[in-house]
Amino acid sequence: MATITAPAPAAARGGDRRPLAGVGALARFALRRDRIRIPAWIAGLTLGSVVNLVSFEDLYPTEADREAVAETMNTPAGLAMTGPAEYLRDYTAGAMMGHQLLGFTALLAALMSVLMVVRHTRAEEESGRAELVRATVVGRHAHMAAALGVVIVTNLVLAVVLAGALAGTGGTGVTATGSLLYGLAHAAVGIVFAGIAAVTVQITEHSRGASGMGLAAIAVAYALRAAGDIGEGGLSWLSPIGWAQATRVYVDDRWWPLLVAAAAAAALVTAGVLLSTRRDVGAGLRRPRQGRGYASVALGHPIGLAVRLHRGLLIGFAAALALLGTMYGSILSEVEDMLAGVEMLEEALAEMGGASIVESFVSMVMVVLAVIASVYVVLAALRPRAEESDGRAEPVLATAVSRARWLAGHVVVGMLGGVVVLAAGGLGLGLAGALALRDSAVLTDAMGAALAYAPALWLTGGLAVALFGLAPRLATLTWVVPVYGFVVSYLGGLLQFPEWMNNLSPFGHVPDLPAEELSVLPLLLLTAIAAGLALLGLTAFRQRDLQTDH
Incomplete structure (x- = not known):
């Protein structure tokens, strides 16, 4: 029918x-x-x-x-x-x-x-x-x-x-x-x-x-x-x-x-x-490119896998900061004519103990480069959250890879990647500035000023790891750190923010090289706090359930 x-x-x-x-x-x-x-x-x-x-x-x-x-x-x-x-x-x-x-x-x-x-x-x-x-x-x-x-x-x-x-x-x-x-x-x-x-x-x-x-x-x-x-x-x-x-x-x-x-x-x-x-x-x-028949030896290790996942982001940020640093460095020879005679700047220079206008400009630019580098660190530190919520972490952790090793791979790559990004920005600024001023010392000063911000980046990444381990849904709150850091460190001097606001940002504890003398103690304290936060996140992640969106 x-x-x-x-x-x-x-x-x-x-x-x-x-x-x-x-x-x-x-x-x-x-x-x-x-x-x-x-x-x-x-x-x-x-x-x-x-x-x-x-x-x-x-x-x-x-x-x-x-x-x-x-x-x-x-x-x-x-x-x-x-x-x-x-x-x-x-x-x-x-x-x-x-x-x-x-x-x-x-x-x-x-x-x-x-x-x-x-x-x-x-x-x-x-x-x-x-x-x-x-x-x-x-x-x-x-x-x-x-x-x-x-x-x-x-x-x-x-x-x-x-x-x-x-x-x-x-x-x-x-x-x-x-x-x-x-x-x-x-x-x-x-x-x-x-x-x-x-x-x-x-x-x-x-x-x-x-x-x-x-x-x-x-x-x-x-x-x-x-x-x-x-x-x-x-x-x-x-x-x-x-x-x-x-x-x-x-x-x-x-x-x-x-x-x-x-x-x-x-x-x-x-x-x-x-x-x-x-x-x-x-x-x-x-069409997607055909992969290799066999994975490389590096992909069999958590750090190798993390490098593979982070490399595009790392290369992009490093290239961007190198370009931005080069653009700023190319105008160093004109900074004194551009900013000399500005009353607010002269007062700020007096507070720095007689630093030159070029040195002050380099230190100000370095804050911008460091904040942008911290954006990379936040993105890298939040990558484990994306892997977990999309269900990709679960099959990896079902193998012999422990939770601590898997998360530590992302943390290490993110932290060291932040240093690479900083170095790229400092290198671009230093090389262009050295050519513009015909002074090779600018390169050394710029690289030192850039790398001094590494502990501040590590603390930012450590906070993201801690939130990921303790309360993964709140991990995105880490974005407050670079945003707040930019506002108080870059604009605070112009708007005369009180000092306590600057002290709430990890970037506020980094010496303004080369305009200031290097102080090692704040950098060591930032590094210790970053290590503590990362260890807290690793420990908490081992003790909680995986959370996926599927």
Whole structure:
């Protein structure tokens, strides 16, 4: 007897006919997951912008001060570090924001967008959750649409908050219209790189690879912007960061470069959607490389496995800090002309016991490099948590590898990797500075100043390990250390924060080499505390159950 099967309900077959089915629910879920990350990004970028604007007003209160800075900035090294020379025509505090800060904070907006898109698309596929969700009535493009929608809204909110905060300061040359353009320039860069991430997540089947390609695109964009600004300007038009600075915000307030960014973002999103139709869920357009028939001897040991897992991140951070250090070192010969005569700086130099302006600048730059290196240490120290929550640690620990050896492998690689990253930044700064000043002693000073921050990085990593062992769900609180360290160590001197706030940060106990004398005792204490925290985390991890998200 024949069996008559009723047609499936329209909702059940909506996956093919309604490619955006469920996008609203997925967008709400993404907002729920990022309820802390999104406000943190917006607050951090806004606070950093306002603080810098206030510092510009305090450091350069007169028109003569600002003209002197503009004259110093009008060099190849100065323009590569900041932005196009068109901002120097009327160098108000607002123009300083567009010239010196816009490119850097727009880069951070791009980073935020890339990480968010990858987190809500490729990472979901890699974990297997996207396939389970797609088995319901969710459409094929719903994940991508939800991720892009959340990122676009986040960037637009950032633009509005930035505009309101900056316009309310009443800074010299800071207008309401210019502030809105300043905020939208950030949003434009962020949305363009969201489109770039929409393409990179189609290429590889791994979230780390997609993030890496997105970060590489950011680095290329920044390099093109720098090369264009010291040349004829043509290369800057190949960079979304260059488009943002082409608005000449607070100087000419040109809106039309945002149209270029909007067109590029639309093209990239379209390309991402079209590419997604040419692959299966969980797969990438690029075929995975065939591995060896047998694993190397190193992979049979916890440290060898950790090196394999961390090497991409380590190489990327080391290269980035070497480049950043080189860029700072290249302007050391111009620092005295740029900063001499600034009253607040002269007072700070007097407190340092007569250190030169170059030495003080190197010590200030080293704080920035150390904080960035601590970001690597936090990422490396939190890698065991990702391995555990995604279920990859369990099969490894089911072998003869003990918990202590497995976790210790990640800890050792993360701690030593932090030293490598620091050394790369110090080497770039020292070599470029030695060439600029024609003084080989700069290299030794820069390397010593960089390596002095190693104990502070170790304490940061030790805290992450301790939280991972005791309360793994709270391990992400370690991010407070680099953020707080940057605020009090880099901006605290300008804003005159009380000393006790600086003492709460591990970076505040590191001598400001080469502007200060080396004091070994604080470094030994930081190292001892770091060792204690790491030992506590190792002990606690041995005594608790594994926690996975599966």
